Amino acid sequence: MLRAVAVHQVVHSPDVSIPGLFEFIDVSVVDSGRQILDGVTARIDDGGITAVVGPSGAGKSTLLRLCNRLEAPSSGTVRYRGSDVSTLDPTGLRRSVGLLGQRPVPFPGTVRDNLHAAAPDAADNILAECLDRVDLLPSFLDRVADELSVGEQQRMCLGRALLTEPETLLMDEPTAALDQKSRSALEQLARALVKDGVPLLWVSHDLAQARRMGDRVLVLVSGRTWGPAPPDALESAPGEFRAFWMGSS
Amino acid sequence: MSGPVGWIGLAISVALVLVAAVVSAVRRLGLEVSILWSSARALAQLLVVGGLLVLVIDPERPIVLSWVWVAAIVLIAADTVRRRVREVPGAFAVALLAFGIAAPVTLGVVFGCGVFPVEGKTVVPLGGMMVGNSMTATVLVARRIVAEMADKRLEVEARLALGWTARAAALPYLRAAARDALVPQLERTKAMGLVFLPGAMTGLILAGVDPVDAVLVQVVVMYLILASTATTTTVVAWGISHRLFSPDQRLKHLPRLENRR
Numbered sequence: 001m002l003r004a005v006a007v008h009q010v011v012h013s014p015d016v017s018i019p020g021l022f023e024f025i026d027v028s029v030v031d032s033g034r035q036i037l038d039g040v041t042a043r044i045d046d047g048g049i050t051a052v053v054g055p056s057g058a059g060k061s062t063l064l065r066l067c068n069r070l071e072a073p074s075s076g077t078v079r080y081r082g083s084d085v086s087t088l089d090p091t092g093l094r095r096s097v098g099l100l101g102q103r104p105v106p107f108p109g110t111v112r113d114n115l116h117a118a119a120p121d122a123a124d125n126i127l128a129e130c131l132d133r134v135d136l137l138p139s140f141l142d143r144v145a146d147e148l149s150v151g152e153q154q155r156m157c158l159g160r161a162l163l164t165e166p167e168t169l170l171m172d173e174p175t176a177a178l179d180q181k182s183r184s185a186l187e188q189l190a191r192a193l194v195k196d197g198v199p200l201l202w203v204s205h206d207l208a209q210a211r212r213m214g215d216r217v218l219v220l221v222s223g224r225t226w227g228p229a230p231p232d233a234l235e236s237a238p239g240e241f242r243a244f245w246m247g248s249s
Numbered sequence: 250m251s252g253p254v255g256w257i258g259l260a261i262s263v264a265l266v267l268v269a270a271v272v273s274a275v276r277r278l279g280l281e282v283s284i285l286w287s288s289a290r291a292l293a294q295l296l297v298v299g300g301l302l303v304l305v306i307d308p309e310r311p312i313v314l315s316w317v318w319v320a321a322i323v324l325i326a327a328d329t330v331r332r333r334v335r336e337v338p339g340a341f342a343v344a345l346l347a348f349g350i351a352a353p354v355t356l357g358v359v360f361g362c363g364v365f366p367v368e369g370k371t372v373v374p375l376g377g378m379m380v381g382n383s384m385t386a387t388v389l390v391a392r393r394i395v396a397e398m399a400d401k402r403l404e405v406e407a408r409l410a411l412g413w414t415a416r417a418a419a420l421p422y423l424r425a426a427a428r429d430a431l432v433p434q435l436e437r438t439k440a441m442g443l444v445f446l447p448g449a450m451t452g453l454i455l456a457g458v459d460p461v462d463a464v465l466v467q468v469v470v471m472y473l474i475l476a477s478t479a480t481t482t483t484v485v486a487w488g489i490s491h492r493l494f495s496p497d498q499r500l501k502h503l504p505r506l507e508n509r510r
Contacts, residue, residue: 031502032502068410069497069498070406070409070499070500072495072499086497090409090497090498090499091412091413091414091498092412094410094412095411095412098410099410101403101407103403105404105407107407117411117413118411118412157407160411161410161411164411164412
């Protein structure tokens with residue numbers, strides 16, 4: 001833990017008097033005897049996009065799921081804007097901290113039904129505005145969600161997550177199942193959300209995408225973290241973390 | 250052997266079971282051991298139970314013995330549910346609660362309203378029918394809920410991520426599981442008299458009771474079974490789904506269900 005803090009301070013010196021967006025304090029997650037996260041200590045600054053990058057199985061999704069309490073740490077503390085998440089009402093936290101998964105998960109029914117899952121009382125004009133925000137036409141409201149393309153489904157899921165008016169958005173490899181065109185469209189949408197003041201945590205196993213998207217990058221390898229650091233400081237990461245992208249390049 | 254069924258009758262019925270086992274072996278269905286084992290086990294259990302029943306339902310014996318018998322049935326049924334969904338901690342308590350609610354309510358109505366006299370020969374068979382029929386549906390609903398939640402984990406978590414409560418997120422799968430578990434009983438109720446003549450009624454007619462009286466008894470039994478099946482299924486569905494979520498509204502990690510026959 002001490003080493004992680006020390007490295008963190010070298011690469012990035014946040015104003016610790018202001019609560020971070022998320023703070024992980026000596027967080028470990030053990031599942032069925034397997035160590036997923038191993039004493040992670042990291043602070044994610046508020047605002048912009050924080051890319052979380054690492055190889056498959058490094059614990060990136062688990063780290064993200066800790067942020068909206070879909071996962072609970074075996075030990076340690078996760079803070080959201082200064083509050084220990086374990087003291088926050090999980091349903092309220094999840095509406096404030098939206099999540100877009102790796103693959104779209106449409107619910108049975110139409111796009112309207114899906115959007116109503118997030119905002120049951122929203123009128124069609126609100127839903128149409130929401131679709132417009134994610135580059136889908138209002139006519140999509142009556143389409144069966146299951147029959148949309150994967151890219152359209154993912155944008156619908158983003159719209160669904162936005163309908164809870166989240167203050168923060170977690171994106172777990174949201175472009176992994178998308179083609180190049182849909183990937184670019186979603187990346188643009190993400191940047192537009194940041195301009196609207198919604199900070200993002202963007203998980204990726206693609207270092208190029210993490211550099212492209214992230215205002216800062218947190219590297220996660222074998223359950224341990226380095227950073228967050230500006231993308232151009234990644235070369236100063238210790239060897240065990242650099243090995244991940246050196247090996248993949 | 251004396252009575253309506255002699256050794257020859259028993260031997261013929263055993264031969265039919267053997268035919269079923271041979272068909273399974275020839276068609277490689279892999280059910281022959283289960284068929285033979287369950288048939289032998291049922292025979293042994295019924296012989297033991299028959300012997301004990303003679304003692305319990307004897308009008309000279311105190312009625313409390315019959316109620317103890319029903320309580321034992323409830324315990325065995327709850328344990329059966331537990332063994333079918335070992336993956337869910339606390340399934341025994343949930344099933345015990347379900348049967349513990351359904352048995353006093355349904356039997357209380359039947360006996361409290363004087364539909365049947367409170368005697369060993371009514372308490373034990375009605376309790377057995379009520380619990381036995383309900384148990385099948387509760388095992389079905391428990392297994393289906395665990396399988397659904399594991400299979401649709403992403404969907405459930407997507408609902409939780411939108412700020413739904415665990416109860417609301419589980420509801421669509423709970424409904425589907427409860428519907429599936431109740432369908433056999435509902436279909437049986439709908440087809441009653443048209444497709445098959447139910448056991449209690451057939452038994453009474455064979456014993457020489459007036460068919461109209463036999464029908465009335467059957468209707469009461471049928472409603473008793475339907476009510477208890479619906480009650481136990483609902484309680485078990487609710488209880489099991491509750492156990493699959495943590496207090497902080499997370500879906501727990503669900504192990505894959507073992508296929509138990």
